[in-house]
Amino acid sequence: MDLAGLLETLRDTLIVSCQAYPGEPMRDPDVMSRVARAAVIGGAAAVRVQGLADIRATVAAVDVPVVGLWKDGPDGVFITPTLEHARAVADAGAQIVAVDGTRRPRPDGLTLAQTVAGLRDTHDVLVMADCGSLEDAVAAQEAGADLLGTTLAGYTGERPRTDGPDLDLIALIAVTCEVPVIAEGRIHTPAAAAQARRAGAFAVCVGTAITHPSTITGWFVDAIAADG
Numbered sequence: 686m687d688l689a690g691l692l693e694t695l696r697d698t699l700i701v702s703c704q705a706y707p708g709e710p711m712r713d714p715d716v717m718s719r720v721a722r723a724a725v726i727g728g729a730a731a732v733r734v735q736g737l738a739d740i741r742a743t744v745a746a747v748d749v750p751v752v753g754l755w756k757d758g759p760d761g762v763f764i765t766p767t768l769e770h771a772r773a774v775a776d777a778g779a780q781i782v783a784v785d786g787t788r789r790p791r792p793d794g795l796t797l798a799q800t801v802a803g804l805r806d807t808h809d810v811l812v813m814a815d816c817g818s819l820e821d822a823v824a825a826q827e828a829g830a831d832l833l834g835t836t837l838a839g840y841t842g843e844r845p846r847t848d849g850p851d852l853d854l855i856a857l858i859a860v861t862c863e864v865p866v867i868a869e870g871r872i873h874t875p876a877a878a879a880q881a882r883r884a885g886a887f888a889v890c891v892g893t894a895i896t897h898p899s900t901i902t903g904w905f906v907d908a909i910a911a912d913g
């Protein structure tokens with residue numbers, strides 16, 4: 686399938702982000718690839734996976750596209766921060782490479798446009814720009830990104846950290862940009878996922894609420910405690 690066809694398969698679908706964080710019990714490529722398989726059985730049209738080992742294991746385990754990223758560092762520009770990281774993610778088998786899509790300086794000194802072009806020179810992949818604001822999204826579209834994610838809304842200081850998805854930002858990007866927007870970040874219920882789609886999202890990406898049991902458990906524990 687060509688890249689335009691691949692993009693089209695994501696329209697009006699759910700992407701499930703399968704990530705475990707450093708030190709957590711589920712931080713293991715085999716475990717994460719199994720979580721991804723379980724999400725695909727549930728209907729995920731694609732999965733989003735962090736780290737080269739997890740990407741390799743998941744690409745071998747599922748028959749849907751893998752959105753790959755490589756988180757390096759605790760803050761700042763840490764989602765697939767450089768061209769070298771992006772190429773490694775593509776080498777690991779991801780058909781879609783998610784990169785930091787903010788306007789912040791990148792550690793390798795390249796612009797986002799240079800990163801996208803450099804990746805396209807060597808790999809036949811789609812590029813998802815993880816953005817934190819409308820200004821990021823406009824710049825990422827200009828830089829050549831194929832998909833604009835709201836992944837970093839509420840994490841870069843440009844948007845408030847809303848309890849649920851940043852529906853206003855999803856709608857703003859959808860009306861302003863031609864490149865499809867992926868709603869991602871704090872989508873915690875099926876109703877919120879539907880709202881995000883209605884706001885203009887091309888596809889919806891959910892992580893924590895599906896694949897992070899410790900957080901989900903905490904929600905239930907807190908609800909019981911608050912009621913007591």
Ligand SMILES: CC(=O)N[C@H](C=O)[C@@H](O)[C@H](O)[C@H](O)COP(=O)(O)O
Nearest residue numbers: 702836840870871872891892893894
């Ligand atoms: C901000 C950041 O680092 N986001 C990360 C990006 O890959 C992940 O930690 C999130 O789980 C993912 O974006 C899905 O979002 P949520 O887990 O809220 O459904």
